[in-house]
Amino acid sequence: MKSPTAFLVAFVSLLAALPQRGTAADPIDVRLQNRIALDGGGWLVQQREESWDPAQTAVIVCDMWDAHHCLNAVRRGTEIAPRVDALLRDLRGRGAMVVHSPSSCMAPYEDTPARKRAQAAPKAANLPEGIGSWLHWIDEREEKAGYPIDHSDGGEDDDPAEHAAWAKKLEAMGRNPGSPWKAQMAAIGIDQERDAISDSGEEIWNLLEQRGAKNILLVGVHTNMCVLGRPFGLRQMAKNGKNVALVRDLTDTMYNPERPPQVSHFHGTDLVIEHIEKYVCPTLTSDQILGGRPMKFRGDARKDLVLIMAEQEYHTDKSVPAFAEAELRPHFRLHYVFAADGDPNRLPGMEALRWADAAFISVRRRTPPEDQLAALREF
Secondary structure (H helix, E strand, O other), X not given: OOOHHHHHHHHHHHHHHOOOOOOOOOOEEEEEEEEEEOOOOOEEXXXXXXXXXXXXXXXXXXXXXXXXXXXXXXXXXXXHXXXXXXXXXXXXXXOOEEEEEOOOOOHHHOOOHHHHHXXXXXXXXOOOOOXXXXXXXXXXXXXXXXXXXXXXXXXXXXXXXXXHHHHHHHHHOOOOOOOOOOOEOOOOOOOOOOOEEOOOHHHHHHHHHHHOOOEEEEEEEOHHHHHHXXXXXXXXXXXXXXXXXXXXEEEEXXXXXXXXXXXXXXXXXXXXXXXXXXXXXXXXXXXXXXXXXXXXXXXXXXXXXXXXXXXOOOOHHHHHHHHHHHHHOOOEEEEEEEOEOOEOOOOOOHHHHHOOOEEEEEEOOOOOOHHHHHHHHHX
């Protein structure tokens, strides 16, 4: 039987042979999701469609390290890596910029064109104050809300015996068990002719401004730590005016389910994503760019529930998400579909019915396009 590593290498090679969905100059069509506070309390899930010029778009890969002190984090990172690589290849093929940011791992790349490309970017005239520093909260509003999960223990969710064995293995490999990362995962390709490598907020900002990149996608780990707080993370990008979004199915948290609110690891990640949509920036899923279905971790046993809401009379767009988040989230991965802005008959995202396990439909007096009706009939 082949080893898991050999299987992964073969799988990545197969992905590399697949045709890219996007080609040069194809726009990047996205459906951004955020949450708006309601006057009477609660939150409104809101979606908007945007079409991005690839020449003005960049994707940053955050801390997809080749090792980690948490073995389960390594396993989950290994799962998402092929999909991250596929996303990078697609966006790169359209002309978007790719920045690899494996923090504290610049040494292996010092003599590479991608590293030198980041270092050579001229200093931007609008270099934000503090862009080189970690940002713990984007503003007082987020700080007051605090995190929805308790990660004060570092978030490790390993079995203790397995964790101890992993630490010994890291030592045998000549790595520090507390910080064993040395480079980015090999499964995520680096194009030395086009990509950039940096973990510096200043260098990355200079690169973005040199390129004219105003739309930023961020993938990688960990959502509640580095993805949010790094100098090139979501908070710094949003605070300083970039149109930034998290690819929410290509990330993972550091969260131990034994800590409050004592939900599954994957539910905990969802709570952090909701926090980001409320206080920092919108999110999207990789299927909007790559097609197919969003990435799903093997350990996430929840079913996929699509909630489709398009009516004016009963305001289910407000009441149903509130109920679903409170009562259904432990059992389902939730996917929302609403009527498009300016076109009440079009329901973007309805294709999710092609892979959904269950659906909730509250739609009245709408005439969706034929392809969307076909998805409903097939379901």
